[in-house]
Amino acid sequence: MSLEDRAEELASDLGADKAEVRSALENLVSYSVPLDEAVQSVRRKYGDDGGGPADPTEADIADVTPDGGNVTVTGTVLSSGKRSIYIDGDLRVIREGELADSTGKIIFTDWADAELSPGDTVTLGNAGVREFMGRTQLNINESTTVAFREETPEIPYEVGGATELRDLRAGDGAITVEVRVIEAETREVSAREGEQKEILSGVVSDGSTRLPFTDWEPDDHAAMAEDASVRIENAHVKEFRGVPQVTLGEYTTVEPLDREIAPGDEAPRMSVGEAVSSGGVFDVELVGSVLDVREGSGLIQRCPECGRIVQKGQCRSHGAVDGVDDLRTKAILDDGTGTATVVLDDELTSEVYGGTLEDALEDARDAMDQEVVAERIRERIVGEEFRVRGDLSVDDYGANVDATEFERVDDDPSERARDLLAEVGG
Ligand SMILES: [Zn+2]
Incomplete structure (x- = not known):
């Protein structure tokens, strides 16, 4: 397509004078600007950004903040797992986990069934950002584009590994921990619609520290018994009075470990x-x-x-x-x-x-x-x-x-x- 043809098409798109548009294009091309770029530039000059909203800026994960609006990030999925949650009284299944690039890692929630698996490297276009439990969280929603990448960049984090209890923070999802159950006690709580529900709660330890846990589906987790050493996958971390709490739900799995974790009794010394x-x-x-x-x-x-x-x-x-x-x-x-x-x-x-x-x-x-x-x-x-x-x-x-x-x-x-x-x- 010649410059003349592009000028005509563009002028009609923009509803602008054809001679004026052609002259603007000629001017740019005379400075060695490629024709495609010249067309974009003239579009911007006439206040047309190409129809859709401007693409959010590509950001390093370390620089993503809730104040900066939507972002485009490229990262590798460290963890990903399902969880059911109630939104305005409706039960929904979401996927959550953690995404990392070379600058840092960030927790994410996927509302759009993007099917991210640990090890996938993806570019998330126009992802939402919000604050969740005092942390920055990436939200994959209907207006987010998900592009899977062939190449996996170097990241300073392990994909799919177990986390030490002392590194857990409220808001973490799809976590894996290997722990010893120190205390476990069944109790009844009032669940939704006034129903009584039997849950298991107690304390787990992994040598790094001890944390309380709550298991909402104890019938599915027979291995979760006092003194047992277990691997818990796809749990999430809630907070009770400022203390992180390991929370097991219907998508959590618990398997006995073939090694014994010592019942660490040392409390961490802090100022x-x-x-x-x-x-x-x-x-x-x-x-x-x-x-x-x-x-x-x-x-x-x-x-x-x-x-x-x-x-x-x-x-x-x-x-x-x-x-x-x-x-x-x-x-x-x-x-x-x-x-x-x-x-x-x-x-x-x-x-x-x-x-x-x-x-x-x-x-x-x-x-x-x-x-x-x-x-x-x-x-x-x-x-x-x-x-x-x-x-x-x-x-x-x-x-x-x-x-x-x-x-x-x-x-x-x-x-x-x-x-x-x-x-x-x-
Ligand atoms: Zn009283």
């Missing part, structure tokens, strides 16, 4: 600041100084109905009640990087108090003031260094640790040095 900024940690070890003992510590009374603290004979839910005596401590722990309130139950409080509930009641009667109990706890622990183990959660009022262990750190430097030498000496 208070690190634990708090992560939003919540299941079973963590912290070391810090007790700055103060908060109100509501020592000898307390709980509602016999709901267990809430009774103040001046009143429960927040049940009004005037006969409170049941109990011991509790809320200690403020600080290690220079952050602060958390450590909550000690009756047993741990009894240890720091140095007496039983009966002793506390007797001390309170003698002093005619139950505050003497909290006062004595304060004297014994404020200013001292403690090693704490428990679950840390964060809410609007700050961080709380539900302590399972609370031990004084021996502050004798010579003893610490001896311990260290003994360790080095093996």
